[in-house]
């Protein structure tokens with residue numbers, strides 16, 4: 001299955017990105033992929049998003065997921081378009097949205113996942129757009145909907161930020 005190619009329906013990003021917002025699948029696809037397995041879920045999620053939400057593009061710029069033995073980061077929505085969420089205030093519109101595949105209300109992420117998502121996407125985005133570590137937010141932190149637990153309660157923000165700090169302090 002191929003989702004129709006309709007970039008004209010996406011909101012163009014015209015401001016410099018100021019925040020990075022972290023998700024898992026729980027806020028939009030919690031029923032689909034509870035646990036990240038070794039298979040690829042990006043296309044399943046993309047098709048589900050089209051069929052059930054009638055959306056032409058995924059609501060994340062990147063997804064980090066386990067493929068085979070290791071974690072890979074896949075670009076989904078191009079950075080030239082915003083991701084819009086009804087429950088997130090407009091001040092956060094210039095945000096890069098990054099999801100970790102799976103529902104982390106069910107199972108805790110592996111240390112390797114924190115490391116790979118930090119290394120393969122976040123550290124370089126922070127540097128490129130001059131985004132401070134204090135502007136990395138969890139979806140639940142910025143949502144107006146207090147029932148949102150995204151990423152799930154077992155996603156350890158402190159452990160995640162510790163991995164990122166170790167990457168951004170490296171200077172060569």
Ligand SMILES: [Zn+2]
Pocket residue numbers: 022023024026027028139150151
């Ligand atoms: Zn979310």
